[in-house]
Amino acid sequence: MAVILKTQDLNKVYRLGGFIRGTRIQALDNVNLSVESDRPVIIAVVGESGSGKTTLAKTLLRLEIPTSGSATVYDKLVAGKGAEHLHKSFLRLVQPIFQNPFEAFSRYRPVDSYLRETAIRVAGHDPSQAQDAVANALESVGLEYRDVVGKYTNQFSGGELQRVSVARALIPEPSLIIADEPVSMIDASRRMIIINLFRKLRDEAGRSFLYITHDLATAYYISDFIAVMKKGKVVEFGEAQKVMSDPQHDYTKLLLDSIPTIRSRWRTRSAA
Amino acid sequence: MTSEKVSASEMVAGSHKNDVGWTKSILWLFNLRLSIGLIILLVMGLGSFILPNFAPADPSVQGTYTRYLPPSAEHFFGTNALGQDIFWFVVESVRNSLTLGVVVAFGVVIISTTVGLGAGYIGGRFERITMLFVDTFITIPLLPVLIILGALIRGNTSFLVVGVIIILFGWAWNARTVRSMALTLREREFINMARFSGSNTAEIILREVFPYVAAYTLVGFINTILFAINTEAALAVIGLSKIEVPTLGSIIFWALNYNALFTGHYGWLVAPIVATIALFLGLFLTSTGFNAAFAERRGVQ
Amino acid sequence: MIRISDLVISYRTGRGTINAVDGLSIGIPDGCIVGVAGESGCGKSTLMKAVYGDIVSPMSLTGGSIDYGFSDRNGKPVTSATVTRQWFRTLSYIPQSSMNSLNPVIRIREQFIDFPGIDSNKKRVLEQAREYIQKLGLPVEAIDSYPHQLSGGMRQRMMIALATFFQPQLIIADEPTTALDVVVQKEILLLLMELQEQMGNSILIVSHDMGVHYQVTKRMLIMYAAKAVEYGDTDSVFNKPLHPYTRMLIGSLPTIGDDRARHGIPGSPPSLWGDLHGCRFADRCPLATERCRNEEPPLVEHKPEHFAACHFAGQELTKMEGGKWQ
Numbered sequence: 001m002a003v004i005l006k007t008q009d010l011n012k013v014y015r016l017g018g019f020i021r022g023t024r025i026q027a028l029d030n031v032n033l034s035v036e037s038d039r040p041v042i043i044a045v046v047g048e049s050g051s052g053k054t055t056l057a058k059t060l061l062r063l064e065i066p067t068s069g070s071a072t073v074y075d076k077l078v079a080g081k082g083a084e085h086l087h088k089s090f091l092r093l094v095q096p097i098f099q100n101p102f103e104a105f106s107r108y109r110p111v112d113s114y115l116r117e118t119a120i121r122v123a124g125h126d127p128s129q130a131q132d133a134v135a136n137a138l139e140s141v142g143l144e145y146r147d148v149v150g151k152y153t154n155q156f157s158g159g160e161l162q163r164v165s166v167a168r169a170l171i172p173e174p175s176l177i178i179a180d181e182p183v184s185m186i187d188a189s190r191r192m193i194i195i196n197l198f199r200k201l202r203d204e205a206g207r208s209f210l211y212i213t214h215d216l217a218t219a220y221y222i223s224d225f226i227a228v229m230k231k232g233k234v235v236e237f238g239e240a241q242k243v244m245s246d247p248q249h250d251y252t253k254l255l256l257d258s259i260p261t262i263r264s265r266w267r268t269r270s271a272a
Numbered sequence: 273m274t275s276e277k278v279s280a281s282e283m284v285a286g287s288h289k290n291d292v293g294w295t296k297s298i299l300w301l302f303n304l305r306l307s308i309g310l311i312i313l314l315v316m317g318l319g320s321f322i323l324p325n326f327a328p329a330d331p332s333v334q335g336t337y338t339r340y341l342p343p344s345a346e347h348f349f350g351t352n353a354l355g356q357d358i359f360w361f362v363v364e365s366v367r368n369s370l371t372l373g374v375v376v377a378f379g380v381v382i383i384s385t386t387v388g389l390g391a392g393y394i395g396g397r398f399e400r401i402t403m404l405f406v407d408t409f410i411t412i413p414l415l416p417v418l419i420i421l422g423a424l425i426r427g428n429t430s431f432l433v434v435g436v437i438i439i440l441f442g443w444a445w446n447a448r449t450v451r452s453m454a455l456t457l458r459e460r461e462f463i464n465m466a467r468f469s470g471s472n473t474a475e476i477i478l479r480e481v482f483p484y485v486a487a488y489t490l491v492g493f494i495n496t497i498l499f500a501i502n503t504e505a506a507l508a509v510i511g512l513s514k515i516e517v518p519t520l521g522s523i524i525f526w527a528l529n530y531n532a533l534f535t536g537h538y539g540w541l542v543a544p545i546v547a548t549i550a551l552f553l554g555l556f557l558t559s560t561g562f563n564a565a566f567a568e569r570r571g572v573q
Numbered sequence: 574m575i576r577i578s579d580l581v582i583s584y585r586t587g588r589g590t591i592n593a594v595d596g597l598s599i600g601i602p603d604g605c606i607v608g609v610a611g612e613s614g615c616g617k618s619t620l621m622k623a624v625y626g627d628i629v630s631p632m633s634l635t636g637g638s639i640d641y642g643f644s645d646r647n648g649k650p651v652t653s654a655t656v657t658r659q660w661f662r663t664l665s666y667i668p669q670s671s672m673n674s675l676n677p678v679i680r681i682r683e684q685f686i687d688f689p690g691i692d693s694n695k696k697r698v699l700e701q702a703r704e705y706i707q708k709l710g711l712p713v714e715a716i717d718s719y720p721h722q723l724s725g726g727m728r729q730r731m732m733i734a735l736a737t738f739f740q741p742q743l744i745i746a747d748e749p750t751t752a753l754d755v756v757v758q759k760e761i762l763l764l765l766m767e768l769q770e771q772m773g774n775s776i777l778i779v780s781h782d783m784g785v786h787y788q789v790t791k792r793m794l795i796m797y798a799a800k801a802v803e804y805g806d807t808d809s810v811f812n813k814p815l816h817p818y819t820r821m822l823i824g825s826l827p828t829i830g831d832d833r834a835r836h837g838i839p840g841s842p843p844s845l846w847g848d849l850h851g852c853r854f855a856d857r858c859p860l861a862t863e864r865c866r867n868e869e870p871p872l873v874e875h876k877p878e879h880f881a882a883c884h885f886a887g888q889e890l891t892k893m894e895g896g897k898w899q
Contacts, residue, residue: 048754063464088470096468103461108483114469121470157841168469187612188781192825193837214755221827221835244829256829258759260784262811263828266763 001036003075004208005043005060005176008032010069010079012055012232027055028066029232035225040208042198044219044240046255047229053212056229057180060210061096073176091122095169097179101161101186105153111161112149115168123172137167140205141197159190166197170205177201178210183218195222216259220244228252303568306561312554316547320367324360331360332518340537349539353530362543365518366551369501372435372519376500377493379439384446385489389477391447392454403451409444414503417441422507431517434507438500446492450485457481487566494559498552505548520548574642575601575624575743575775581636582616582623591845593619595799596637598872599880601792603642603742604773606766608790608807610783610822614842615796617779618747624777625666625745626656643742665736669748671728675720681731682716685738706734709764726757730764737768744769746778750785762789783826787811795819798842798853801872805879815881817858852883860885 012028029052035043047053058064059079060071070080076093077083084090098104105111112134119130135145141163148164156164162182169177179198183191199222201207213219219226219240226243228236228251236249247253260266329336335355343350349358391402418437457463458481466480501520508521515522523544527533532540582594594616601607609617619632628634634653641651643663651659660666668674676684685702686695703713709730720728729749736744746765750758766789769776780786786793786807793810795803795818803816814820821838840857843849852870855861865884872882881887 048756061464061468091468091470096464098461098465100461104465106462106466106480106483109479114465117466117471118469122468159837159841165465168465188783189612189822189825189838190841191837192827192835193839195827196836216755217827217829220829254756258756259829260759260762260782260788261828262784262787262823262826263830266759266788267766 001038003034003036003072004041005033005035005071005073005210006075007034007056007071007079008069010056010059010071011067012052012059012064013067026232028052028059028069031056031069031232031234033227033234033237037224040202040206041224042202042209042211042222044211044213044223044226045229046213046216046219046226048214048255050231051229052232053214053229054180055232057096057178057210057212060176061094061178062090088122091174092172093174094176094178095172095174097162097165097169097177097182099181099185101156101158101165102153104161104165107153110150110152111156111164112145112151115164115171118168118171133171134167137170138164140170140201141167142193143167158186159193162186162194163197166194166201170201170207174207176208176210178212180212181214182211184213184215191218198222216244216255217261228255303561303565305557306565309554309557309559309561312550313558316366316551316554317370320363320370323363324367327357327360327363329357329360331356331364332516343539349543350537352526352532352537352540354526358539358543361518361523362520362547365520365523365544366547368431368518369504369520370497370551372431372438372504373497373500376435376438376442377496379435380442380446380496380500381489381493383439384443384492385450385482385485387443388447388450389454389481389485392451393458393477393481394473395455395458399451403448406444406447406451409441410448412441414441415506418503418507419510422510434504435500438503442496442499442503446496449492450488453485453488454481457484487562491559491562491566494555494562498555498559501548501551520544520551574603576640576642577601577624577637578640579637580620580623580639581634582619582628583633583635585631585633588846592635592799593632593845594623597796597801598637599794599801599804601743601775601777603775604769605792606769606776606778606790607792607794608786609777609779609794609796610781610786611796612842614798614845616799617796620796621745621747621777621779623653624743625664626653626660628653641743661736661741662739663741664743664745665739665741667729667732667736667744667746667749669751671725671732671752672720674732675728677720680717680719684735685716702734702738705738706731709734709768710760725753726761729753729757729761733761733765733768737772737774740772740774742774744774744776746776748780749778751780751782758785765789783811783823795822798849799845800853800882801880802854802883803879803881804872805876805881809876809879813887815875815879815886816854816883817860817885818854819881860888 010028010031011026014025014027016023016025031052035041045053045056055064059066060073062079062083062085066079071078073093078090078094105114115134115137116130119125119133120127123133125133131145138145138148143160143163153161183194186194195218198209198211202209211219211223223240225238226240227234228243228249230251236243236247236252243252244256247256333356337347337351337355337357339351339353339355341347341351347357347359349362352358352361387402387406391399391406418441421437463476463480466476471479504519505521505524508515508519509524509528515525524541527540527544532538577600578598580594580597581592583590583592597620609620611617622628622632623634624639639653641656644650645655645659645663649655651663656664675681682699682702686698703716706716707713711727711730711734715723715727715731723731749765750761753761762785765776778789790807793803793805793807794801795810795816797818803810803814803819810819811823814823818838825835825837827835838857843853843856851866851868852858852861855865858865868884870882870884872880873886874880875886
């Protein structure tokens with residue numbers, strides 16, 4: 001079984017304020033995760049704000065440097081001592097999808113220029129073949145090349161832009177795509193298009209995803225594994241179905257209990 | 273926060289989905305203020321560069337005409353105590369002042385933008401050292417230093433040196449502002465996107481960060497022209513610039529020297545003042561006009 | 574009963590005028606929590622602003638009316654023109670972000686005293702306030718704190734305290750729990766429901782979270798492209814939605830424990846700038862016919878107290894195939 005993702009004693013401490021009266025924030029507290037599987041998987045990391053899930057994503061993306069500990073993706077060092085800052089080989093291993101689709105691209109560049117650049121610089125395609133690579137990637141997310149080329153961010157909807165983001169992340173055929181709250185800024189009616197897309201890409205293109213979210217329902221819907229985080233610690237981890245149906249940790253139970261579902265009511269409402 | 277939390281202006285802007293890119297037409301730029309400013313500048317700029325070709329004589333040469341001639345058809349503003357035609361002198365000085373202003377503005381903008389973007393984006397030790405440098409220059413008071421320099425090298429310097437000195441003292445403030453803009457831009461998500469697309473630092477500064485700073489740079493450019501002309505004029509009035517060269521400041525210097533105010537030769541003093549005000553008005557309107565156009569554009573988006 | 578009749582709210586911009594709310598007519602019964610749901614740009618925030626009376630240029634009320642049904646202190650009925658004077662008296666507002674609404678440099682008690690109460694004795698008002706916030710689960714010292722000293726949940730409770738202190742008839746809550754953690758959200762929503770039961774007021778709540786609507790509201794309004802497309806009892810709307818949009822919307826929500834396939838609604842709402850005629854959902858609707866594209870369906874009571882704007886209201890959507898509605 002391949003070790004898709006493994007973190008070892010991953011710690012991240014932020015210091016705020018000066019030396020004398022500053023405060024420490026333990027954003028990641030000895031995070032030890034190990035995800036092994038033969039097939040590509042979708043790993044969900046759920047938690048509330050301040051749980052450390054975004055810090056974990058940033059650390060794995062080398063946008064933050066951990067205070068101590070290390071992490072590997074398919075046994076290649078991703079974070080920790082020795083991990084070089086955004087080296088090309090790293091970019092072929094891990095790619096991101098960010099939360100705000102409108103912020104993900106510069107207002108002044110046509111969005112396809114990012115895809116083209118990724119194809120040439122990261123995936124190593126010849127410039128003459130770059131367009132094909134881009135078109136293929138767009139097709140796999142349900143977009144036509146001619147509908148995307150030359151357009152700027154203000155000409156797309158949030159959902160379309162996010163799909164363009166996904167397409168760009170696919171081009172270098174990374175082993176792990178880290179998606180940080182990819183649908184929280186998208187309309188509820190259109191979220192499932194992106195979520196179902198992740199599932200399709202896992203099954204058909206063999207991509208693994210790390211899905212960071214506060215939305216347990218979508219996490220339950222597509223993930224194979226779920227890690228529940230609270231205040232920098234992983235409080236529960238396991239196969240998605242098991243964790244959701246039979247949670248062990250009190251916090252997980254509390255979370256599940258607090259979600260406003262559309263299946264049963266917390267309390268009966270008074271007649272008006 | 274989800275995309276549902278959309279305010280009215282966002283909803284309206286969202287409908288701009290069908291615009292062709294962000295430069296759909298340059299027309300959004302031209303509001304009334306900007307148009308008037310540009311017209312003034314165009315008239316004065318073209319006028320000051322084209323007209324001197326038709327001057328009957330070199331305006332800076334003294335003693336060409338009889339002194340103190342009153343305004344007439346031949347001499348629109350009359351002549352001054354040095355026997356120069358005031359009108360042609362003013363035209364030439366507008367040209368010189370404007371040229372100085374533009375050259376200085378170029379110098380300042382290029383240096384400050386490069387330094388500011390570099391420091392702001394790269395950060396770390398590079399930024400700290402650079403900003404130390406910048407802050408030192410900011411705190412040096414311009415006018416006193418220029419006065420001292422001027423007194424030391426009075427009249428023995430070329431016009432160019434005056435320009436270089438003004439650049440040297442003008443770039444720092446802009447650099448600081450550009451740096452703070454770069455600092456906020458550095459945190460934005462599309463910078464990370466560019467890095468994950470394989471861009472290197474130089475490309476990111478140029479292609480990702482700079483466009484967001486461009487509007488400020490343009491306005492800063494025009495403001496610097498104003499600043500440069502102003503500073504040179506101030507120096508000239510106290511006699512510390514190269515006063516043989518016709519500039520707006522040097523006319524006033526000579527006029528004051530010859531007591532034009534008291535001898536009733538108002539033309540000598542009024543002409544350059546009117547020209548200066550017109551020039552400054554043009555620059556000011558253009559600068560604030562651009563500012564307003566960009567702000568409106570930003571507001572909609 | 575608050576009666577909204579043919580309400581049209583327009584925005585005037587350099588490009589022309591659009592109607593952010595385009596002819597909305599509903600009745601909000603007294604003592605009822607009504608939820609308003611819809612995608613971004615559907616007009617729900619504008620509707621809230623209109624009901625609250627926060628209509629400033631370039632926004633304007635260009636058609637229809639709002640009949641509030643309650644009177645001010647002097648017995649005169651409140652109208653759209655006079656409603657701004659009723660803020661925090663007979664109607665109040667709970668915003669999404671409490672940090673943006675509480676003055677960060679003064680203690681919270683100052684804001685309570687600042688209020689347009691009837692009682693000129695500030696001390697007495699403060700005493701009552703102290704008692705009141707304890708009922709809402711806040712420690713009594715909270716009122717003497719600065720906003721940043723309280724947690725997000727406590728601040729939102731404080732906003733609710735401010736909003737309900739003078740026992741308003743109508744409370745407008747625009748995404749009141751969106752910025753909160755899910756655990757705190759549940760507490761706040763339960764608190765809101767409890768207060769509503771005690772005071773018998775009406776609440777208009779906007780949320781993008783359908784789960785919140787299901788838990789809290791008695792009646793639901795679904796908006797789409799500036800129009801009301803469905804309005805009825807929450808149970809009815811969730812279990813037997815009449816409008817295809819509502820159907821597809823609810824059908825796209827994943828639920829824990831439910832392993833059925835979920836699908837988003839492809840496409841996007843029409844631009845309000847464009848040429849709008851016929852049903853605005855026609856482009857994305859699997860049931861759309863020529864009639865739908867030409868003739869706008871009116872909001873009609875298809876079942877008792879359950880309104881929908883659709884020519885085919887209640888009709889079954891045919892089976893899903895390969896992720897696409899047929």
